Amino acid sequence: MSGFSKEDYSKDAPTLGRELIGCFLCRRIDNETILRFRITETEAYYGEEDSACHASKGRTKRTETLYLGGGHAYVYLCYGMHEMFNIVTGPAEHPEAVLIRGIEGAAGPGRVTKKLFIDRSLNAEDLTTSGRIWVERGDTVRKIETTPRIGIAYAKIRDQKRKWRFVDRDADLIDGKARRPKGKN
DNA sequence: AAAGTGATCATG
DNA sequence: ATGATCACTTTG
Helix, strand or coil: CCECCHHHHCCCHHHHHHHCCCCEEEEEEECCEEEEEEEEEEEEEECCCCCCCHHHHCCCCCHHHHHCCCCEEEEEEECCCEEEEEEECCCCCCCEEEEEEEECCEECHHHHHHHCCCCHHHCCCECCCCCCEEEECCCCCCCEEEECCCCCCCCCHHHHCCCCEEEECCCCEECCEECCCCCCC
8 A cells, every 4th residue: 555654744735735636535434435535626734824824823722733743634623514624744843734625526625524524533633543544645647736725815915825725637527517617727 | 695503712 | 701703515
């Protein structure tokens, strides 16, 4: 198997956000079932200096897992109903993470977790040793589009402008719907 | 366009 | 204790 190692996860979030496109997010449901989906969209959140990052206001009960170091899962509830799945990256004590926003067959971070049965019980899980959730390497050659991140109007303009969202341009159809309705490439 | 939903964090 | 805010999704 080609699971991601501690060393892989020690890279910074923007780097890993890009590398994770095309890799496989894997989830063991029970003894007979492993779900395995290609990652199509990610976003990077980088440290207390990034005003879009949850850790921008420092250590709190929620952001504690962001300080655990690369390779841990960071799962939290958004808008009272959507579980968000992130992969912590970088060295311990430096809070960075990559949000998984899309997998094949599910566009949107809330749909990703629903499809893979991910919830907060997986928060702080170690992806390098877990039998419940992990990442495997995928195809290397991919066209990757980079854009600003979504839903961070509260952040400083400087950080809103960072192109830390990564999208697999070959994954055009998600749930039968075109993701680029304007049709411009 | 706007509701729906509840944890979280800052304020008192 | 209270209130604002929110890495979203669905429905009209």
